[in-house]
Amino acid sequence: METIKISEQDIINAMCLYIAEKKQVQPQEVEIELMYDDDYGFSAESYVHDRKQVHITLNIIEALRFWLDTEMNVDPYAAGLELELDDEEGIIAFAKLSR
Numbered sequence: 596m597e598t599i600k601i602s603e604q605d606i607i608n609a610m611c612l613y614i615a616e617k618k619q620v621q622p623q624e625v626e627i628e629l630m631y632d633d634d635y636g637f638s639a640e641s642y643v644h645d646r647k648q649v650h651i652t653l654n655i656i657e658a659l660r661f662w663l664d665t666e667m668n669v670d671p672y673a674a675g676l677e678l679e680l681d682d683e684e685g686i687i688a689f690a691k692l693s694r
Contacts, residue, residue, distance in 0.1 A: 599667075599674075601659065601688040603629065609662030610655065614641045614648075629655075629686045637678045637686065652678065659688055 601609075607627045615622040626642040639650040650658075655678065660671035675691040 597692045599669075599690040599692065601690060603685040603687055605662070606655065606659065606686060606688055609658045609666075610639055610641065610650070612665065613654075613658035613661045614643065616661065618643050620644075631680045631686060637680075659690070663690060 610627040611622040611625040614625045628640045637652045663669040664671040
C-alpha cells in the first residue's frame with residue numbers, strides 16, 4: 596500500500612479544478628480558501644465571479660478524487676483519503692493507494 600502526501604497547495608489546486616469543471620469556468624477564475632474549525636472540521640470557501648460558496652469535507656474529498664483521476668492518473672476510488680491539520684504545513688491530505 597502506497598501513501599501519497601498531498602500538500603495544501605495541491606488541495607487548493609484540486610478544488611480549483613473541481614469547481615471550474617462544475618461551474619464551466621477556467622480554473623484561474625476560481626479562488627479557494629481552506630478552513631478548519633474544531634466544531635465543524637474541514638471546509639472551504641470558493642469564489643467565482645464574486646459569488647461565494649461553502650464546501651464541506653465531503654466536497655473537498657470529492658475534489659481530491661477528481662484531481663487524483665485527472666491530474667495524477669490514479670484510480671480515485673482505490674484511494675483512502677484523509678485530511679489532516681498540520682501545525683507547519685496547514686491543511687494536508689494523505690491518499691492511501693491500494694494497488
